[in-house]
Amino acid sequence: MIPFNQHTQSNFGELPQLWDEDESNKSKSTRCLLFSSQYQKQDPEPLKDLQNLDSLFHDTSPPFRYQINDLANIESQYSELIKPHTNQESLRHEIKESKLSTDAVIRLGGERFIQSCSSSVNDISMPAHPYGGSFSGFNDQEAKDVEMIENLLLSAEKVTHQQFERSIKLLEWCDVLCSSSGNPIQRLVYYFSKALREKIAIETGIVSPKGPGKKHVTEMERRMLIPNPTTLSVYQNLPFFQAGQFPGVQALVDAVSGVTKVHIIDLSIKQGVQCTIIMQAIASQPNLILENLKITAVGTKFKERIEETGDRLRSFAESINLRCFSFHVAMVDDMLDFKQDLLDLDPDEAVAVYASYALWGMIREQDRLEAMMKVIKNIKPRVMVVSEVAANLNSPNFVNRFIEALFFYGAFFDAIEECLGRDDENRAITESVYFGNAIMSIVASEGAERVVRHVNIDVWRKFFARFGMEEKELSMSSLYQANLMAEKFPSGSSCTFDMDGKCLIIGWKGIPIQSLSVWKFS
Structure with a gap:
């Protein structure tokens, strides 16, 4: 389970207390649990004879x-x-x-x-x-x-x-x-x-x-990199954002549990709130002497803003006495120039990739998206956590x-x-x-x-199949995190959950809002 500490509030605004040892909460979690404990086994067939990515991302399936x-x-x-x-x-x-x-x-x-x-x-x-x-x-x-x-x-x-x-x-x-x-x-x-x-x-x-x-x-995008009352207010008050974020972090932590050297590659760092949760969760593992926790932010613009996020994360690391933390920026003008050697990888570290609303922006530049995924495939991370909009727009x-x-x-x-x-x-x-x-x-x-483009999980599955990626089941602890976070909001009962195969779909009153999926490379 992800522990959460009030230190998180120091640089990133007031965030909810996640850790709750009251076992009664577990019985309450069934209220929002619309998914089954046994996943639907609906793994998609690999995409065959795909001539170009346009035919994939230009999904013509009608709404709903x-x-x-x-x-x-x-x-x-x-x-x-x-x-x-x-x-x-x-x-x-x-x-x-x-x-x-x-x-x-x-x-x-x-x-x-x-x-x-x-x-x-x-x-x-x-x-x-x-x-x-x-x-x-x-x-x-x-x-x-x-x-x-x-x-x-x-x-x-x-x-x-x-x-x-x-x-x-x-x-x-x-x-x-x-x-x-x-x-x-x-x-x-x-x-x-x-x-x-x-x-x-x-x-x-x-x-x-x-x-x-x-x-x-x-x-x-620029505004999303700057801590401001608006983005923090939306994050703190709309339950489906945290209900989608915390189980994704839990899945990442599960994948690197027990490892003394951890390297998180964040493809969309924004204000770094997710990183504070990851940092504390990894550092709080019992009986583990963490030697190195590195976060690398990948970006193509707003380098100054990303570095400011890094400064806030370093301050947060000091506040929780995480002395082994380091932050790096892998900056390229064009994602076609993104190379593995920019990531300063250590062969002894466990690598995990965190991609929260990081991929949709490259759908209109599919050669960039494919180039980035090839690099990630070569890295062979233990896990890649992907959150995206759950709609075909x-x-x-x-x-x-x-x-x-x-x-x-x-x-x-x-x-x-x-x-x-x-x-x-x-x-x-x-x-x-x-x-x-x-x-x-x-x-x-x-x-x-048309810049804003979103596709549903079925399309992402077909795209990821090109790189030998296999969808993993979310653990019950991850699913519990989703319900636990929703219950902490007055409007949490309007936050709905469903499973699309192994993918968690978070919605608002039954309308899909975001998808959370976890992947490994075969």
Whole structure:
């Protein structure tokens, strides 16, 4: 089990106390344990005859794995996406109890959209109350929220047919009701409407396609390397971040347990919070005299910020009397230049690779991603821990990508409302800087200009198979860590867990948010 010490707070903000010897917590952990103690044995077949990586990462599977066929067949397309995934009895119960969730609003708006598209009326329709008498349990705001989602989907559908004027009219109606400071649906529609307007401006030649691209993501990455109240607040208050991080650290610690020389290669160091947990966990192993604990941060930009993170980690090491700690930076201008000799490896040390949201940024530069993985394969680490977004936001099909992103960010807006509150300044900054820019890239950009790309665990499995990587089962102690962390939050019951083969999927009210998988090299 990972021990946790209050010293961690000194340089990295207030973090939760993890170590809890109260055995009663173990019985409580069953509340969130949606996965089975026996894993589903669904190891994927190795990818055969893959001609290029584009065909892998441009996964055309529809959102939530429902078949979407011809764009022209609107009713078939969206009914297969939305209806089978909806528990109608549950939705009606939510309506009756006036507890309509963000996810339910999106799905009901999708059903309303299907009805609109399948009707013979082609003009823009804005009924006063969706679903008529059969859904009379809606209050006025819920009715408006469902209608906003319907018209947002209608607008996206018009864009696919290059009916831009009609799309803009629908967005104008959405803009009357949406707001960056309203409820989760109003805020969600606000940013998706803004992104659709940008897409229309690009496709009509009003602005350059380079508008919503790399500069926004670069700014997001820079902010992630600087300790600031916003990122710390989100980390401390949204349960699925820590519920995904701690079991990953546990898996890494399990792999190097009992070793006196440990080398952690972190592919996305950010503010280094995960490193403080790793450092203390490894150093606290009973009856072990640790000779060397080295962390190497790999990066291609923001060297000064990474070195500042290293300084904070050295200070933390001093605070817990970890004298054998050292920190190094493996910096390259281009990941194609990343070489094994940059890592200063010792043949006597146990190497582990930690990759938390580190790989998705190279999906658009697949030669860089492949070059980096070849180096890691040659290192032969004991374990590679991978956390990534658990959604397919890289489909070349705009409609698929749009709907998947709507559900994914809908869950985020719902979570941040529940965990931070609508009036929290950090809520506003997170949504405008991080979510807003990501939505803009996913929705408005196409081809090489689309920077934000995420794929699900099935795609990563196929990619890792190219390097002889084998997925490992997460230990029960790792799974226990996930539940234990969720239980420490007031909103922890909304944090859900499921197993996709050997991969842990962490979600918010059933919507997948992130995946955690552990790998070894054969």
